[in-house]
Amino acid sequence: MGNVLRSLDDQISAWSTYGAVQRCFSMAQSGTTTAATATSGYVTMQKYPGGFTVPAPTSPVTGFYCSRLKMVGEDALTTLMAAYATNLGSINMNTGTFTDGSAMPTRTVKGSSVTTSGQMVVAVVTTAVTATTPLVTITYTDQDGNTGNSAAMTLPTSPALNSVFNVYPHLATGDTGIRDITAVTKSAGTAGVITFYGLHIINVSPIQSSAAINRYPHVARGIVPWVCSGGDNIQFYRTGATTTSDILATFTLQPDV
Amino acid sequence: MGQILSRDLKYQLEAQGKGHSFNILSSTNSGALTGAAAGSGDFTVSIKANSIGTTFPSTIGDILQLPSGTSPLRLQTLLLNLATGSTPYLLAYIYQFGTQVLTATGDQFTHHAATFPVLRTQMGTSQAVPLLPMIQITTATTTTAAVLTMKTAAGGTGYTDQDGNNTVGTLTHTMPNIATAVNSCYFLPLEDGDRGVQNVAAIQTNTAAAAGAATIWGVEPIAFLNATYANGQDGIFDGVFGQLRMPNLRPAVATSGTANAKLVLITLTGTAANLNATGFATAVADT
Numbered sequence: 001m002g003n004v005l006r007s008l009d010d011q012i013s014a015w016s017t018y019g020a021v022q023r024c025f026s027m028a029q030s031g032t033t034t035a036a037t038a039t040s041g042y043v044t045m046q047k048y049p050g051g052f053t054v055p056a057p058t059s060p061v062t063g064f065y066c067s068r069l070k071m072v073g074e075d076a077l078t079t080l081m082a083a084y085a086t087n088l089g090s091i092n093m094n095t096g097t098f099t100d101g102s103a104m105p106t107r108t109v110k111g112s113s114v115t116t117s118g119q120m121v122v123a124v125v126t127t128a129v130t131a132t133t134p135l136v137t138i139t140y141t142d143q144d145g146n147t148g149n150s151a152a153m154t155l156p157t158s159p160a161l162n163s164v165f166n167v168y169p170h171l172a173t174g175d176t177g178i179r180d181i182t183a184v185t186k187s188a189g190t191a192g193v194i195t196f197y198g199l200h201i202i203n204v205s206p207i208q209s210s211a212a213i214n215r216y217p218h219v220a221r222g223i224v225p226w227v228c229s230g231g232d233n234i235q236f237y238r239t240g241a242t243t244t245s246d247i248l249a250t251f252t253l254q255p256d257v
Numbered sequence: 258m259g260q261i262l263s264r265d266l267k268y269q270l271e272a273q274g275k276g277h278s279f280n281i282l283s284s285t286n287s288g289a290l291t292g293a294a295a296g297s298g299d300f301t302v303s304i305k306a307n308s309i310g311t312t313f314p315s316t317i318g319d320i321l322q323l324p325s326g327t328s329p330l331r332l333q334t335l336l337l338n339l340a341t342g343s344t345p346y347l348l349a350y351i352y353q354f355g356t357q358v359l360t361a362t363g364d365q366f367t368h369h370a371a372t373f374p375v376l377r378t379q380m381g382t383s384q385a386v387p388l389l390p391m392i393q394i395t396t397a398t399t400t401t402a403a404v405l406t407m408k409t410a411a412g413g414t415g416y417t418d419q420d421g422n423n424t425v426g427t428l429t430h431t432m433p434n435i436a437t438a439v440n441s442c443y444f445l446p447l448e449d450g451d452r453g454v455q456n457v458a459a460i461q462t463n464t465a466a467a468a469g470a471a472t473i474w475g476v477e478p479i480a481f482l483n484a485t486y487a488n489g490q491d492g493i494f495d496g497v498f499g500q501l502r503m504p505n506l507r508p509a510v511a512t513s514g515t516a517n518a519k520l521v522l523i524t525l526t527g528t529a530a531n532l533n534a535t536g537f538a539t540a541v542a543d544t
Contacts, residue, residue: 177274
């Protein structure tokens with residue numbers, strides 16, 4: 001594993017022998033989203049609809065490494081982010097029913113198998129919510145495998161579709177990560193769904209001016225070199241604004257053998 | 258003892274969630290400022306804090322929401338969208354020394370309840386942190402440009418320098434304008450040879466204004482960034498591949514009591530209201 005990261009020769013050889021996955025996306029955030037507050041993540045975020053599902057590799061390829069990711073943003077002073085997203089679960093804001101998802105995956109990082117946590121866990125409004133400042137309490141397994149810890153967030157009233165709220169500022173004292181969500185409760189609400197995603201960040205890039213492309217090459221900048229698997233879902237996010245916006249993204253997934 | 262022994266281990270710790278990954282930041286600025294002059298520190302300083310939870314001048318929200326705890330968090334990467342060109346930025350802790358009355362002359366400094374110096378473990382030992390003294394106008398001044406000196410009216414100690422020496426200041430800080438805007442910040446002058454202070458003990462208001470008040474902070478730089486030109490370049494601090502220096506994102510600790518410490522962006526810029534910064538930071542726990 002991780003041959004593509006071992007040397008440039010390995011990278012070129014893998015590309016030449018097995019090819020690469022290259023995609024270009026255009027996505028639109030067509031509705032206004034809801035700003036975060038001090039009790040719901042501290043930084044305003046929104047999720048772009050859609051994404052990309054990594055195809056299943058063909059042996060001997062065992063996975064892919066994203067060697068290049070470029071994003072073009074519409075608005076200055078916002079930040080774009082791409083991440084592998086794991087659905088940790090969702091809550092129906094009408095019935096209060098929690099539907100469990102998956103735990104964060106085990107991944108090989110620099111030659112070692114690692115039980116991962118989300119680098120960020122976000123609460124995404126996947127169906128518009130009707131609720132007055134709902135208190136959402138998340139029960140989770142932390143970065144050390146301890147169960148039963150909880151994070152409590154008071155969301156804004158009736159957050160709009162694709163609004164995103166960062167869970168991590170509200171973790172229990174001493175916790176730094178979530179491996180799994182085991183339960184979610186809500187104090188109010190008559191409609192909507194909130195889905196919780198654990199993110200493994202591929203690249204984050206502030207956009208300096210309108211229609212600028214991100215200049216931050218993640219490969220050599222200390223970001224965890226995730227090797228993804230077939231079925232992994234890449235999602236795109238924007239921070240710092242609630243307005244409608246467009247994004248163009250292009251990326252390359254190189255085969256890992 | 259630290260556990261970050263290699264870059265590979267750093268990645269693995271981060272993947273496990275042992276740290277603080279991708280804290281997305283979005284700052285707010287404090288509005289139009291009064292530019293500095295030669296007699297007021299030369300640099301026009303601006304505090305930028307988190308856009309949510311900040312109401313200037315008194316309620317300052319940390320620019321990064323760190324996980325609770327005291328174990329070191331080593332800053333790996335800080336990247337900012339710097340929309341104002343030719344602007345140095347600091348990620349810094351500011352510690353409140355106290356407050357200053359500007360409407361009466363004499364000894365008008367009231368120290369914060371915490372006992373300074375603030376301490377940080379460096380190279381295995383607890384050491385006093387030298388800070389840059391900074392004044393933040395919290396009530397705009399009127400009528401007269403206030404003048405300050407870091408000493409008592411009777412000629413006693415004004416500050417403790419970086420080496421722990423009690424120092425009677427001789428240099429004056431003169432507000433750059435009779436109407437100095439709220440939230441304007443300036444560095445206070447130190448005696449020749451001094452480069453920081455462990456504590457500010459007294460500030461004499463030599464010349465009073467008709468209105469005005471200030472908070473006195475000590476600035477501890479954590480990381481330096483720079484925007485070369487507007488809207489065109491990220492400011493990047495790379496503690497892994499760039500400088501092999503991963504500063505601790507935890508605040509220094511008061512000798513006794515609890516310091517009022519805030520993690521902010523400090524910019525050195527012109528007088529106009531500054532555009533805000535967005536970006537992200539990553540850090541890994543080192544226990």
